Amino acid sequence: MEKVIELKNVDKHFGTNHVLNKISLTINSGQLVGLIGPSGAGKSTLIAAMLGMLRLDGGQVRLLNSDMPNRSALQNIGYMAQNDALYGNLTGLENLSFFGKLMGLSRSVLTDKIHLVSQTVDLQDHLDLRVNQYSGGMKRRLSLAIALLSDAPLLILDEPTVGIDPELRIKIWQELDKLHQQGKTVLITTHVMSEIETVDRLLMLRDGHIIADNTPTFLEKQYQVTNIESVFIKAGERYENNSHI
Numbered sequence: 001m002e003k004v005i006e007l008k009n010v011d012k013h014f015g016t017n018h019v020l021n022k023i024s025l026t027i028n029s030g031q032l033v034g035l036i037g038p039s040g041a042g043k044s045t046l047i048a049a050m051l052g053m054l055r056l057d058g059g060q061v062r063l064l065n066s067d068m069p070n071r072s073a074l075q076n077i078g079y080m081a082q083n084d085a086l087y088g089n090l091t092g093l094e095n096l097s098f099f100g101k102l103m104g105l106s107r108s109v110l111t112d113k114i115h116l117v118s119q120t121v122d123l124q125d126h127l128d129l130r131v132n133q134y135s136g137g138m139k140r141r142l143s144l145a146i147a148l149l150s151d152a153p154l155l156i157l158d159e160p161t162v163g164i165d166p167e168l169r170i171k172i173w174q175e176l177d178k179l180h181q182q183g184k185t186v187l188i189t190t191h192v193m194s195e196i197e198t199v200d201r202l203l204m205l206r207d208g209h210i211i212a213d214n215t216p217t218f219l220e221k222q223y224q225v226t227n228i229e230s231v232f233i234k235a236g237e238r239y240e241n242n243s244h245i
């Protein structure tokens with residue numbers, strides 16, 4: 001199986017804060033991977049490290065067979081950051097067109113894709129509104145739509161469902177499942193534990209370490225609980241108890 005993301009001993013401090021502690025990790029092609037951890041655990045930092053957007057204190061990252069940082073490798077990734085990078089003075093449609101053209105999509109492909117992704121995130125009726133008139137949730141949805149525009153084999157989505165209503169969240173997960181079934185690799189962070197039950201693999205980050213890495217079913221059995229929220233709590237408690245011995 002092809003390695004899509006490979007981290008070896010990735011290390012990062014912010015001052016005295018050891019955010020990534022020699023993390024080694026491989027994600028294979030076609031996996032749907034959930035990344036969870038308490039607020040401030042370093043999930044966004046880990047993603048930035050994967051994308052080569054961060055100066056590391058140590059370690060190496062390979063992404064889609066390129067050593068990172070590598071600007072051209074980023075063209076093969078649909079990335080959604082936690083902070084929306086949108087043009088407020090442009091409409092939703094103009095934002096989608098702008099980013100689609102940057103991705104090199106032809107006019108006809110772009111028209112079809114915009115139609116598809118704006119329905120996925122339920123923004124089809126708001127595409128002519130300027131983005132600075134969008135609500136926070138609408139901006140998140142537009143950012144997700146932009147990440148879904150490309151046909152990239154790898155999607156990295158940092159908190160795509162924050163501020164999004166439950167019904168639409170289900171629709172978005174259906175779309176992610178579809179992309180997963182098409183063979184795409186998807187890495188997603190979330191605070192919504194219930195939505196992460198269906199991933200192939202769950203990574204739990206705490207104190208700069210991956211403290212759990214397995215299927216949700218395996219982890220629920222291991223911690224003798226019936227949901228991921230309880231795994232999250234128990235794995236955290238076990239880690240805290242062991243780290244203070």
Ligand SMILES: Nc1ncnc2c1ncn2[C@@H]1O[C@H](COP(=O)(O)OP(=O)(O)OP(=O)(O)O)[C@@H](O)[C@H]1O
Binds near residue numbers: 039041042046
């Ligand atoms: N540029 C930076 N300079 C200094 N500290 C930073 C910087 N970026 C992140 N940090 C710190 O690194 C730690 C990890 O931050 P990060 O944003 O990666 O966490 P997270 O797990 O994504 O959190 P959340 O779930 O709240 O989004 C936090 O303590 C944060 O304050």
